[in-house]
Structure formats: structure tokens, C-alpha cells
Amino acid sequence: MVFHETTMSSKDIFEGKIIKVRVDKIRTKDGGESFREIVEHPGGVAIAALADGKMVLVKQFRKAAEQVLLEIPAGKIEKGERPEITAVRELKEETGFTASRMKHLFTFYSSPGFSSEKIYLYMAEGLVSGEAEPDENEHVEMVQYDIDTLIKMIEKGEIIDGKTIVAIQVVYNLKMNNEL
Amino acid sequence: MVFHETTMSSKDIFEGKIIKVRVDKIRTKDGGESFREIVEHPGGVAIAALADGKMVLVKQFRKAAEQVLLEIPAGKIEKGERPEITAVRELKEETGFTASRMKHLFTFYSSPGFSSEKIYLYMAEGLVSGEAEPDENEHVEMVQYDIDTLIKMIEKGEIIDGKTIVAIQVVYNLKMNNEL
Numbered sequence: 001m002v003f004h005e006t007t008m009s010s011k012d013i014f015e016g017k018i019i020k021v022r023v024d025k026i027r028t029k030d031g032g033e034s035f036r037e038i039v040e041h042p043g044g045v046a047i048a049a050l051a052d053g054k055m056v057l058v059k060q061f062r063k064a065a066e067q068v069l070l071e072i073p074a075g076k077i078e079k080g081e082r083p084e085i086t087a088v089r090e091l092k093e094e095t096g097f098t099a100s101r102m103k104h105l106f107t108f109y110s111s112p113g114f115s116s117e118k119i120y121l122y123m124a125e126g127l128v129s130g131e132a133e134p135d136e137n138e139h140v141e142m143v144q145y146d147i148d149t150l151i152k153m154i155e156k157g158e159i160i161d162g163k164t165i166v167a168i169q170v171v172y173n174l175k176m177n178n179e180l
Numbered sequence: 181m182v183f184h185e186t187t188m189s190s191k192d193i194f195e196g197k198i199i200k201v202r203v204d205k206i207r208t209k210d211g212g213e214s215f216r217e218i219v220e221h222p223g224g225v226a227i228a229a230l231a232d233g234k235m236v237l238v239k240q241f242r243k244a245a246e247q248v249l250l251e252i253p254a255g256k257i258e259k260g261e262r263p264e265i266t267a268v269r270e271l272k273e274e275t276g277f278t279a280s281r282m283k284h285l286f287t288f289y290s291s292p293g294f295s296s297e298k299i300y301l302y303m304a305e306g307l308v309s310g311e312a313e314p315d316e317n318e319h320v321e322m323v324q325y326d327i328d329t330l331i332k333m334i335e336k337g338e339i340i341d342g343k344t345i346v347a348i349q350v351v352y353n354l355k356m357n358n359e360l
Contacts, residue, residue, distance in 0.1 A: 028317055110342050139183040162289060165346050
């Protein structure tokens with residue numbers, strides 16, 4: 001039985017447009033006190049999408065990384081929005097594609113040591129191309145690669161976004177098991 | 181050519197023991213302004229380790245997720261510490277295992293939309309068991325599973341930590357390609 005940390009008190013530090021930050025004082029196993037710095041995040045979706053046998057990715061500048069990253073389409077869940085609706089919306093906004101089916105694969109925490117962010121991973125099926133509808137504050141560029149190339153790009157350090165690595169490996173395993 | 185966001189000004193919000201938070205005012209592509217909420221994190225390591233053909237994981241309560249998660253051994257890089265040293269240290273602390281070789285697989289951002297955290301993923305080879313040396317503020321419990329079981333646990337939503345999903349998929353692909 002693993003110990004659960006009881007919150008003794010909680011201090012709000014910051015309320016931003018996307019994240020909130022708080023520090024919890026917790027009871028440790030030996031009866032002492034410790035602190036946990038927590039980032040609250042509304043959660044996001046990420047979409048594995050294949051068109052003509054190639055995976056759809058976007059290039060986007062990420063301020064936290066201070067570089068352009070190659071990622072699968074993804075975005076923050078708006079307040080009250082169901083994640084599958086977010087997935088349909090973000091895929092359209094960032095790539096122009098609409099999907100006949102948005103299949104939920106699984107959901108995971110991006111970094112549970114300090115962040116509450118959950119990422120809902122979807123597989124988009126039956127893609128039809130169209131016009132992208134980018135957010136005014138974002139600038140993304142769509143690219144497509146075959147799955148074997150993407151696996152090599154992970155090994156070479158050319159794809160360095162966690163959710164994108166997860167999605168590429170899922171698609172690779174489906175392909176290797178002839179389930180694609 | 182993807183647009184790079186130039187920082188016009190930056191405001192420090194919080195300096196914790198593990199994370200720092202700042203808000204950057206940036207120049208958008210159309211010449212306007214926007215804000216980016218950034219969590220600075222020193223980075224961490226995660227270790228894929230197999231002993232007797234089974235992968236080594238730890239159960240740990242995660243305050244940000246308010247639940248016990250099943251994760252591969254992992255930990256924060258201390259100031260000035262080389263990541264491979266962190267990997268050796270954390271594997272020993274959390275599981276008692278020492279490795280004859282700590283092989284770097286690749287490095288990725290856990291959530292680059294708002295966090296600078298990079299995770300250095302290692303494969304530990306030549307494991308020798310020993311006594312765990314847990315941190316006083318942490319309580320972890322070691323468990324081992326074969327790789328096919330772990331793949332099913334991801335699909336069933338029983339493993340929901342991003343870095344752990346990445347590592348399991350890497351080990352599964354090595355096994356499928358007879359490279360393990």
C-alpha cells in the first residue's frame with residue numbers, strides 16, 4: 001500500500017490565462033511536513049492523423065523550449081469542452097483536415113511530478129483535406145512524413161516532443177502488427 | 181520558415197525549490213503582442229531497466245495527479261549534475277539496482293507548450309540488485325512486469341505517465357525487432 005500525501009494547507013501563487021500555480025503543504029509518511037509545487041493545467045488533446053499513409057505534423061515555435069518543434073496537432077481543452085470536440089477543432093485549425101472518426105486511444109499525464117496536465121490522445125480516421133484556420137496568436141506549418149522516417153527522427157533527436165513520440169510509437173506498433 | 185517569437189519583456193512570478201514561473205510578453209507574427217506563461221524546470225531523467233526480462237517500475241503518490249502512479253524510475257537533475265549521474269543515482273535510490281551501463285536513448289520535452297522540462301531517457305544494462313535508498317520525502321514501492329503486460333496496461337489506462345509510456349514503447353519495439 002503506497003502512502004497518500006494529505007494536504008495540510010495550500011497556497012495560491014499565480015492564476016494565469018492557461019496555468020495556475022499553488023504550493024501544498026503535505027504530511028509525509030514519517031509524520032513530518034513537506035511542500036509540493038503544483039502547476040494546474042486544464043489538459044490538452046493530441047491527434048495521430050494519417051493522410052495518404054503519412055503522418056500529419058506541425059512545426060511550431062515553442063517559447064518554453066526557445067525553438068521550433070515538430071509535433072502532432074494538439075491543443076488546450078477550453079472550459080467545458082469535451083476532449084473529442086477539442087481534437088476535431090484543433091485538427092481543423094492547425095492542418096485543415098476533418099476526420100470522419102476521432103478515436104480515443106488513451107490519456108496520460110505529461111509530467112505528473114509537478115503538473116496536473118492530462119493529454120487525451122486520439123487517432124483521426126477518414127481524413128478530408130481543407131483550409132487551416134490558425135489561431136491569431138499561433139503560427140504553425142504543416143508537414144507530413146512516413147512512419148519509418150519518424151521513428152528514425154526520434155532516434156536522431158529530431159523529434160523531441162513527448163506526446164509526439166508517444167503517438168509515433170503507437171502508429172508504428174499498429175503498422176508492425178498490420179492493424180493500420 | 182516558421183516564425184520565432186521575440187521576447188519583448190519578461191516578468192518573474194515565482195521561484196520555488198523545483199520550478200520557476202515567468203510570463204513573457206512576445207511579438208506575434210502580425211506585429212502584435214501576446215503573452216506566454218512559462219514554467220522553468222531543471223529537467224529530469226527516466227530509466228528503462230529490465231531485470232530477469234521484466235521491466236522495473238515504481239508506485240508513487242503524485243500530488244499533482246492526486247493518485248498513485250506506476251512509473252519507471254525517474255528524478256530531477258540536481259544543479260550541476262550530469263544526467264547520466266542522476267540516472268545512476270535515482271535508479272539506486274528508488275529500486276536498489278545498480279547498472280553496469282547507462283545508455284542514453286534520447287531526450288524529449290514533457291510539455292513544451294508551457295514547460296521547459298526536458299527528460300533524458302536512459303536504458304540501464306547489466307543490473308545488479310541491492311538495497312533501495314529512498315529520499316526522506318518520498319515513498320516508492322518497486323514492482324516488475326513483463327513487456328507484453330505493460331503494453332496492455334497502457335491500452336487499459338492503468339499506466340498513465342507519459343515518460344513511462346514512451347519507455348515501454350521503446351522496449352517493446354526493441355523486443356519486436358529482436359534487439360533486446
